[in-house]
Amino acid sequence: MLVLLVSSCKTNEKEIDSYKFKFQNPSLKIEERVQDLIHQMTLTEKVSQMRYDAPAIDRLGVPAYNWWNECLHGVARAGEATVFPQGIGMGATWNAPLIYQMGTAVSDEARAKHHKFISEGKRGIYQGLTFWTPNINIFRDPRWGRGQETYGEDPYLTSRIGVNYIKGLQGNDSKYLKVVATAKHFAVHSGPEKSRHEDNYQTSNKDLYETYLPAFEAAVKEAKVHSVMCAYNRFRDEACCGSNLLLHKILRDDWGFDGYVVSDCWAINDFWEPGKHELVKTPEEASALAVSRGTDLNCGDCFDPNLKEAVLKKMVDEDKIDLALTKLMTARFKLGMFDPEENVKWSKIPYSVVGSQKHYDLSKKVARESMVLLKNQNNILPLSKDVKSIAVIGPNANSKPALLGNYHGTPKNYNTPVKAISKKLPNATVNYALGSDIAIGWPMLNTIPSSVLKNGENKGLKGEYFKNKNWEGNPEFIKNDSVVDFIWTLKRPIENLTTDEFSVRWTGQLIPNESGKYRIGLRASSAGKLYFDGDLKFEFSDDHEPKTKYFDINLKKGKIHDIKIEYYNYHSDPQAQFVWAKINQDLITPALEAAKKSEVVVLCLGLSPDIEGEEMPVLLEGFDKGDRSDIALPQTQIELMKKVHALGKPTILVLMNGSALAVNWAANNVPAILEAWYPGEFGGNAIADVLFGDYNPAGRLPVTFYKSIKYLPDFKNYNMENRTYKYFKGTPLFPFGHGLSYTNFTYSNLNIPDSITIGSNIEINVEVKNTGDFDGDEVVQLYISHKGKPNTAIRTLVEFERIHLKAGETKKLKYNINPKKYSLINEHGKPVIEPGNLVISIGGKQPGFKGLSNTHTTNVLEKKIALKNK
Template sequence: MKKLLKLCNVILLALLLQLDMGCMAKKEYEYKFQNPKLEVTERVNDLIDQMTLAEKVSQMRYDAPAIDRLGIPAYNWWNECLHGVARAGEATVFPQAIGMGATFDKSLMFEIGTVISDEARAKHHRFVKENKRGIYQGLTFWTPNINIFRDPRWGRGQETYGEDPYLTGRMGVNFIKGLQGDDPKYFKVIATAKHFAVHSGPEKSRHEDNYHTSDKDLKETYLPAFEAAIKEANVQSVMCAYNRYRDEACCGSNLLLNDILRKEWGFDGYVVSDCWALNDFWEPNKHGLSKDATEASALAVERGTDLNCGNVFDPNLTDAVLKGIVDETKVDRALSRLMEARFKLGMFDPDQMVPWSDIPYEVVGSEKHYKLSEKTARESIVLLKDEKQTLPLDKNISSIAVIGPNANSKQVLLGNYHGTPHNRITPLKAIKEKLPNAQVHYAKGSNIAEGWPLLESIPSNALKNGSNHGLKGEYFDNQKWEGTPKFTRNDSVIDFIWMPKKPIDGLVSDEFSVKWTGQLIAPKTGKYRIGLRASSGGKFYVNDTLKFEFSDDHEPKTRYFDTDLVQGEAKDIRIEFFNYHTDPQAQLVWAHMDEDLLSTAIELAKKSEVVVLCLGLSPDIEGEEMPVVLEGFDKGDRSEISLPKSQLRLMKEVAALDKPIVLVLMNGSALAVNWADEHIPAIVESWYPGEFGGKAIADVLFGDYNPAGRLPVTFYKSTEDLPDFKSYDMTNRTYKYFKGEPLYPFGHGLSYTNFTYDHLEMPNEIKLNEDIPITVEVTNTGKREGDEVVQLYISHNVHDEDAPVHSLVGFERISLSVGETKKVSFKITPKQYARITSEGKIDITPGSIQFHVGGKQPNLKTNPKGAELIQVLTKTTTLK
């Protein structure tokens, strides 16, 4: 009996312990979704089961609110990192994406993605510790832009890697892999391939346009980079575009989002709309696909858009479900994709389980990251022309004139969708540092375009606040200038980038406002442009009259007005600025519109041994859906591709002095610099080169770096060479189909040394559907070490009018010391050497194929100056 009683006690104790452990487990994980040991799918399903319909819909907007009863924190899905973490405080800023494309360096793209995601992770965890969960503070990034830059007039083409689908795919895949990391369980960040698909301008009509292409163009040009991003890089997010394609809105396209993306390619991530794209479904004079927001939200979710950048889903999607327009299971499907992403980022797990959570904040803007940005800037520079060995310049010159609207422009370094750099090294600054013993003269020389002056900070002697120079600044810890200011002070100039600290100590959120008051006094009589370059929003008053107001600016932009001022006459001004996100900036700027910029530049050029002209474009006039309408520019796009007339006039006047001249271009798209090609001995293309751009330019100009960048786009001679901008037919577009003579071809770029190609080896015959191995030896036969971009093109022996002239199927950037030889190997897959038929089908049939290997395209009708030094070898194989 005692033994039985003892046994019963043991069993009872065991049961009690088990019950107690169960209670402990229940206390530790109130819900199954909180248990990190469970499979992600089980956790997601459990979480969704706990939610009401309204709560589900609330999580499908980009600024998803907290669900306190479930312990779900707020999350903002909107982040940007096109060429560095953007709009989230100081970050390393790399060259704009088009410059990255010009590097033709796949491994470099992976390194860049790794550095950017390091900074993104470090920033996110810092924000969470500070209980900040707002816009630009998360881990889901709407990058990269892998649209095809089919037309140089598109203002957003600067965000892409160029005009070629293969180049775009290789660069995009490596960038995405660097961003998302290689951990088997947790993503480092989530990248977004955008804008899906068939999207590349015009900007001003993107909310209403309906594009059509052949199946051949769709499969040969517009889809390959997206397919590679999904199948090779496992990108977890895709952003659908604003426009329609074949009558369906891209964010409501059964063809794109279901048939191709999910069924054909097996995409298992989530789809996010471009911002406020769903409004285009029903708003007047747009797509006209829905009668109201409720129908629009139902159509988008039904077709496969999971996340709305905008405010259409909430509450309209709830109404759509209740009215029976869309089934709640479609809401659950979308939400499961979104919550799976959050779980796979480790957002609901302890930091010690997520390997990316221990990246220290000190990596942000670290010396290692700065060096990579500088390296990228160097690699992106393309030497377009170098007659008479004008370059490199002699460092022993006694005087040099650095002239042009881009010579000292900090904004031109950055392009659009940029972060906030600690360094902003302009060409002028870098040349001064490079030549400490020379006289370095500087002049703007011209405005960036007629009617678009360069705006500079208004100096303190033109501002007055009582007896003080400057303006009275009242600082508030809210967005609305309410209550008593936290403090009041005199600000001698309004030129603030409040990072890393905010202006108010102890500010918990990023929300604050400033009111500046005082007087503006012109030093000269004339017409002035006065502006405020600022983040977030604000208002500008003159003599109590509102001149402009703005809000919801996601990156700093300049708002302005033109006015006549009289010398010495005071105007009362009031500026009300507010900030709501993490990149607070405000600069009060102006320009004297009547100033004679040209004469000063000519006088300085006359007394200089050498002239460096820094010309080109600016992200202030080319970019995304802008209010800018000037001669040659149209709402962010360009209507002409030549240099603006003001800059062309400057160039011709300086060239007439018969001085040694180097033209440095800074721009985001191709320029028809025909006159310069005929008259200027050396031309360098540097894009929007990032925070170390000026240093990279100076290194190239003075021979401390041997340039090897290649053009990722064709430089045409005129808009007359181009088809209609709105036509997405690829006929006569890009190097693959262009029948004319380019000014500078895709893939072009010179070097300070020479390279010889030899021993091109490949099979004479190959069986259908087998890989083709190709090797070639490259030797540096010049007198300097340098990089070479080995390019492999394919052309088929066919007579189809719509067949590509030739297509890039391989490239490698290699470094060679003087006299060194390297063997470069390629493996060309059947998909690469297949033809795309007019029906969009893959066709591999017997016949001959030519391969061309060298430092440029084959069979060019014209050779840019110096291109005769670049060799191309050709060999034929037969498919049997």
């Protein structure tokens, strides 16, 4: 035995000798390798590795690495990828195991794409393995534009969906992380967007620990999330990215988090820039404050070189730099970035998984399960496939953005509702019409056709393609492009590019064929400029996802206008579209004509990620810089809906949106309403499957649909009083957990003890039967109410499960509710259990609602039990 030990030791010595640096030896422990690497670095090099776009350290053989990547609902901004339903749709499935499968599929694509990029020598933004996902903030107010990214308003539902997505992303290997997931935005963060860089929020300890922290705690303790992103705002006077309470006491001391913290992008600049938090006066002080309080990685440009200056000026100890760098480099080693690829099992995932049929099927499954049937008067749905003519009308009927939401990848498929319905009914006449703009002042922009573009004798524009980002020198080639409508996924326009950098200049003339007022725009990723008659109308500057800029102008038929577009690309998702729309068109008349000649009408209304989202410049009626100032449908769509309904045709309303809508008139007048969210690239298929009975809907609302914002507190008020299903005192339009089915479910034989001793589990047995004619899913919801206790929630979701039942089938279900789930959070933020009475409800909905807000296709059973001291 002694000989074997000595032999083993000699082998390790030889291995170490074969590497230039000790940290390069994969047989050593990660902790040892990380410390050796950091020991080799200069202060300048250390600081350089704490920015998101960390440069290479050539002398140490450390490659460049860009930490910024996104996979909110599929790998984002990195070219071709499967696009799943938006986060709010993921929450609407109420199916945590399904979201684990989705996370596994997304991380498969992430790994495959990363290794392909590395093989091509590409290490830029959106090409790494550290993903700033998921967004597990609580969607406490329907006005928040980024609420679409979350899983809804409930901490328990959010934690279950979030934990499963994180586990699917990070994988189950004992040595290597598949990818790094990042729980964001920590903490107490959910709007308003326009003031997030200056706001200072306050909450009680009860609200903090009952509402805003549970999903993060679950992400850390259960899912072992390896990264947390701190938020822009202040909480209790401290910037979240410089908060002792959040980053030290709660995250690390109380929860034992051992990963790294990344700032939200340019959030550290808010510490000192005028008009923002103004906590300190200089970027050096801001960098020192952030690092000393626990922010390890800066998305932005504040740390480098200011952090070095802060160390030299003794504002922060170099030991703090080493501690932060230890966490960052540990992540890179755990991802296998310093090991041979053959050692890392995740590196063997083939690129063929990207956009594979298996992932397409899963995307469609998630989309189907996210569909929430809000209303179905007289069982008008499902529709007959024998219909001979159908009108599909509305600004979202053929909208690609309404499929994708925000933070999305580039899909191969854009299955819009009109496209899917046309495919579903090959023998019917499908009459499509836009019907209205998405909102007053926001027309639908379409690609400018070749018929109005001229380049010499050619229709279209002259395209000059350059192998650099500055249109320098001679172009690689020149060609005529009939339209500017490009999404380059796998193949770039210029062959043999060693980087993602290229540029294109399009020139020519625009000759409108109709007079009128037009909106002319450019939708582009990366950066670019648009010149009109020699004047620079606007430019993009390093946008991180495709965005649209535009200007409005009066044009005369036949008048010639000079066009020049300069576009350059620097990352892996190049896109450019030259678009326009005629403003103030009569869109309703053709829509009414389409409806009149059809047997049934499907109205596809809602919102758009172009006007609700993250910190936008949008100022429209009902919208405010990405947020909403009114939760009603935009007036243009209400007018369209009322005029179509007046025709007396059977009408179905399909909503596509990222946040709750006060569709009060529709709820009272339109016989059927389907909530589809932003449902991904197969969303139209899922909608058509539900409308025509090929899928029985079972999604449930992850948020409350209110009747008006007048019933809600101020948007900036973060107290939970009169918010969400737990504390809202009014009558909602549709409650949290609501969702109808084409079949009926009946609960019976509830067995719960009359009393339990405090500290014991509550055992619940119940039977549920599908008493209808359709096979279908049921979402079992279990709530607890504390009767007679002041300042407590009306009820709290403590368990849920999505099950499938064939027509006539009965299942016996059993649940054990542990003491943590039935405890209360007191004014100190501590869980307490006191003697008293609990009311437990179990069924396919919340109890106690009537009329429209009642889910009439299921029932609820309730039981009061006593909590007693030992």
